[in-house]
Amino acid sequence: MIEKTGQRWRLRFRTEGLKETLMAWLMLAPAAIGLTIFLIVPFLMAFQLSLTDTRLLSPNPPQFVGLENYRQLLRIHVIWMEPLKDPATGEVQRDEQGQVLYPRPRTILRSDPRYEGLSELAQVHLFGQRFLLAAGDPTFWRGLLNNFYFALVVVPVQSAFALLLAVLVNQKIRGVHLFRALYFMPVVVPMVVVAVIWFFLYNPGVGTINAFLKAVSLGRLGPFNWLGDPRLAFPSIMLLSIWQGVGFQMVIFLAGLQEIPGELYEAAEVDGCNELQKFFYVTLPQLRNTTIFVVVATTILAFQLFTQVHVMTGGGPGEATMTTILHAVREGRYQLRAGYASAITVVFFLIVLAVSIVQRALMREERAIE
């Protein structure tokens, strides 16, 4: 009798457990299938492609080339540069200012078959000597450097700006909803559209930004060639990216702000805090988890930088706005080197993964302090 009841109970438990597992799988399925089809499988295929010399449109069948693509991508040589010498006297040649003259990097790289496939990445002075840094793919390094530069500037600036906006639109004043909507609007506009509009705003001839600067400075400022000047192009891209993305972070911060219990502020007031102290000792600590999320999300978005530069500058002028993703797309789509482009994406994936892991590790530590 007792046994029977027990069995029945166990049976019910089993069916419920089964139902739960089934539900869990059902709930998981859309994300799992999506991730598998659109992320895991393409990544595995990219890895497979990266080991071949697959070229689109080519009548030659793809060949397995092992790690050759990776070798070309990551190859870096440091070459000591010998100063130019006068053939007659054997003396080091100097220009009018007394600077030592060196041969052109390309002459050095073309003189030795060991250097085949290398191009100049940079020249460095060390201990009074000059060294040539030559890489198999200087554009890749330039793009990677730009990605980090972009993340380093955009992540803190955009997050801080978003917090400022969030605090502003969190005020209990009339018409604040209008401002919230206005600040959020650029997020809803597709990046391609934003890029095209800003392309015209930045134009040195007919652009609004130059006209504005000229007007407020009474003709003393500009015209600036925003996208054509190598020094201005990347900051210009950063500015529009921050403008486009800031609304999204603002909304997240806003949600965080509204979670903070009012009692904390009342207590702070009782303790005699001024507004600034309230912000630094109540608001900021309370927003820590929100901030972590914003920083991680912005970092990942920053590394995906592509649309703006593809539409507005194509990586130029020179390689001032080149990014890794843009480089991969160019190699794959314009140079038709599908194998090599895949190698770029695999390496880039590993780098972004490493950045994410480091970030996560740092943030866990913060939590541990709590």
Add this chain to the structure above:
Amino acid sequence: MYGKKWILLGLLVVLTLVASACRAMTPTPAPTTAPAQPTPPQPTAAPSEGPVTIDVWFHSGRGGERDALMKIVQRWTDPNIRLNLVELPEGDYNQQVQAAAVAGQLPCLLDFDGPFVYNYVWGGYLIPLDTYFTGDELADFLPSIIAQGTYRDGRLYSLGQFDSGLAIWARKSYLEKAGVRIPTIEKPWTGEEFNAALEALAALPETEYAIDLKMNYAPSAPSEWLTYGFSPVLQSFGADLIDRQTYRTAEGVLNGPQAVAAMTMIQGWFQKGYANPRAATDDCFTSGKCALAWVGHWTANDHIQAVGDDLLLLPMPDFGTGPKTGMGSWNWGITSACKHPEAAAKVLKFILEPENIKTMTDANGAIPARISVFEADKRFAPGGLLHTFVAQLKAGWGVPRPITAAYPTITAAFSTAFRNIADGADVQTELDKAVDKIEADLKANNYYQ
């Protein structure tokens, strides 16, 4: 236990999906058969099969080209062949066609910009047209059009409705006001004269810039305009895009002293403010803010409308080794994926009928590809506004773009260098980079043997 089974089942479902996704995503391998084999004439679709549909892709061009093609297609009356017209934006047209080729989704009939035909032939994506056209039919086409479509074993792979014209549009009143001599085919501007003219025209109070180099076509590289429009300057300086003897190297040709001199001069035009390297709008010449416009035939009607009787079409300057101009234009080919090549050839023949060519060239100002159409067009006769285009080609100034399957890489490398040089980059460095890119590509493709 049940849980495990469900996990297994779930995994199985996922794996099946993955497997099918894999199969769907594997790119169709490029046809590896030799493309030069003549296609054996296949029996035409029996009437009982009903009408066949021919997919036609074309670039939505500038000027009235699109409207003209629409008009032409509306004249099509054959009930047995239905046309399915797909229009793709010009900016990324070549990339879209390439993507379709890789995916095995090419249409029957499509157009492509001039020298891209050789790469498609090399890849085995086009079939020869000479089996569908008789010698008499082909005799009516301009020699430059036949030359453009001929590759591999001397077979014809493409035909166009028109050839292009590249020259300098001018406002006569501006030239007279600045005291600039009006050049002729017999006595074109020298390089010095041209540079002096730019300086004088830039100084006019009416102008913002002396010349519109249509940099708005190329906000970023690669861009076919930069190669088409400005490789004639290289050639007039005695340089070129690639060594045309061997088609195996560009060293010393694209980065030699003549090429550096040519590109340094062009960079000077931007730096001295004669031309806008970052033009955003298309109307500098038509609005009167530019005295000259360095651009092809496709702007003809816009210019005639805006400038009227003040409009001149001037021949290209001589920068040292004789004046040079561009040639070649959009042309049509039939793909090897086409199931009904005869029907496609019928459609192509229709597009190339004199009446239809005239509709197109009336709209875009290009040189009609058929001699009969071209001779009947008064605009190209001596004294006609567009006569300069014809006179330049007759004088032998036209230089075809490199006839090689490496062309897509060559144009990408050169136009990227041009874009950067216009923005102020070091000329020698940029040209060296372009040469390195071209050579790496040639090597990687075994010189497109």
